[in-house]
Amino acid sequence: MKVYIDNAATTKPSRAVIDTMVSCMSEYYGNPSSLYSIGQEANMALQSARERVAALLGCQSSEIYFTSGGSEADNQAIISAAAIGEKKKKKHIISTAFEHHAVLHTLKKLEKQGFEITLLDVHENGLITAQEVENAIREDTCLVTVMFANNEIGTIQPISEIGEVCRKKGVLFHTDAVQAVGHIEVNAASQNFDLLSLSAHKFHGPKGVGVLYAKKGIFLTNLIEGGAQERGKRAGTENLPAIMGMVTALEQAVSGLSDNAVRIKKLREKLIDGLSEISHCALNGDREQRLPGNVNFCFEGIEGESLLLLLDQKGISASSGSACTSGSLDPSHVLLAIGRPHEVAHGSLRLTLSEENTEEEVDYVVQSVKEVVSYLRGISPVWRDLQNGKRKYVI
Numbered sequence: 001m002k003v004y005i006d007n008a009a010t011t012k013p014s015r016a017v018i019d020t021m022v023s024c025m026s027e028y029y030g031n032p033s034s035l036y037s038i039g040q041e042a043n044m045a046l047q048s049a050r051e052r053v054a055a056l057l058g059c060q061s062s063e064i065y066f067t068s069g070g071s072e073a074d075n076q077a078i079i080s081a082a083a084i085g086e087k088k089k090k091k092h093i094i095s096t097a098f099e100h101h102a103v104l105h106t107l108k109k110l111e112k113q114g115f116e117i118t119l120l121d122v123h124e125n126g127l128i129t130a131q132e133v134e135n136a137i138r139e140d141t142c143l144v145t146v147m148f149a150n151n152e153i154g155t156i157q158p159i160s161e162i163g164e165v166c167r168k169k170g171v172l173f174h175t176d177a178v179q180a181v182g183h184i185e186v187n188a189a190s191q192n193f194d195l196l197s198l199s200a201h202k203f204h205g206p207k208g209v210g211v212l213y214a215k216k217g218i219f220l221t222n223l224i225e226g227g228a229q230e231r232g233k234r235a236g237t238e239n240l241p242a243i244m245g246m247v248t249a250l251e252q253a254v255s256g257l258s259d260n261a262v263r264i265k266k267l268r269e270k271l272i273d274g275l276s277e278i279s280h281c282a283l284n285g286d287r288e289q290r291l292p293g294n295v296n297f298c299f300e301g302i303e304g305e306s307l308l309l310l311l312d313q314k315g316i317s318a319s320s321g322s323a324c325t326s327g328s329l330d331p332s333h334v335l336l337a338i339g340r341p342h343e344v345a346h347g348s349l350r351l352t353l354s355e356e357n358t359e360e361e362v363d364y365v366v367q368s369v370k371e372v373v374s375y376l377r378g379i380s381p382v383w384r385d386l387q388n389g390k391r392k393y394v395i
């Protein structure tokens with residue numbers, strides 16, 4: 001059996017997305033900046049895509065900027081807010097210890113340029129509170145950036161409440177909503193964020209395309225200089241097939257959102273219940289405040305990489321953390337941030353469901369993980385020490 005259960009890393013583009021992109025490539029090959037009709041037809045398709053995205057996000061089309069994905073949107077949002085702050089001599093930024101590296105590495109760069117960064121501690125359940133954000137805000141704070149939902153452990157932060165605190169204090173609020181959009185309700189009109197990043201390939205759209213939402217009046221800093229595309233804020237001929245594919249994916253995701261969430265959550269609960277039968281394991285992240293499709297476990301006495309390789313041999317594509325950190329042997333910064341010790345953080349497994357997964361697949365995955373964990377523990381000297389009392393169990 002082949003089971004793709006790593007939908008937080010990327011998703012399979014839907015048939016409708018592929019069809020939209022293929023027909024766009026032959027119908028709208030003109031350059032949207034050209035003045036003749038072939039160009040203007042492409043431009044109209046581009047503007048219509050912008051309006052459709054805006055309608056789905058509850059904002060105006062002039063607040064939508066197309067980017068090359070989530071990473072670029074995160075970079076541009078944060079660098080823009082920092083530049084606005086710097087003009088007012090406000091050089092303090094608040095974020096959390098378990099953001100995506102697109103956020104954390106951008107903040108590191110700003111730190112080298114003289115910004116002061118406060119990374120809030122995340123509770124054991126993978127959540128922070130609006131009160132904690134409020135307590136950290138200072139006179140010189142220019143930006144709060146907190147992810148909507150975490151890509152490893154799936155926890156959903158109180159975004160509206162954090163946004164409300166930021167509004168009250170006059171601080172810009174950015175949220176990396178790459179894991180949230182298309183999976184849970186995201187709305188600019190009701191959720192109090194000023195800047196938001198999303199990426200198409202996390203909701204069955206194509207890779208290499210995303211959106212930066214910036215509330216009216218926020219002056220963006222260019223990351224790429226050149227032509228006047230995206231109202232002068234993001235140069236480069238627009239990737240229209242990808243943009244149109246993204247809109248198709250977003251419309252499908254939003255219209256199916258509540259039904260899919262119910263179905264996927266049922267699979268998630270089955271998966272969590274099944275895996276919980278394994279001894280000395282623990283679910284990472286709050287059980288309730290999490291994405292419908294996210295399951296993340298730590299297993300004591302297990303090395304995550306070996307677990308993945310053996311699951312792959314059984315046809316299961318899973319992850320031990322974010323795709324960006326797999327390949328390195330450092331334990332996940334997210335699991336360390338919620339207080340898992342190094343040795344346990346190494347033994348983690350992330351399974352992320354989509355509406356395409358089935359109950360049979362979940363049964364197969366539970367059975368396979370049980371077999372593989374038991375096999376690996378059987379050959380592990382660490383597990384032997386734990387069992388004969390030379391080491392203490394952590395979980």
Ligand SMILES: *Cc1c(COP(=O)(O)O)cnc(C)c1O
Binds near residue numbers: 102147151202208
């Ligand atoms: C995938 C992801 C990103 C990066 O998006 P890309 O489109 O791959 O650049 C950023 N943040 C989060 C939370 C993600 O899951």
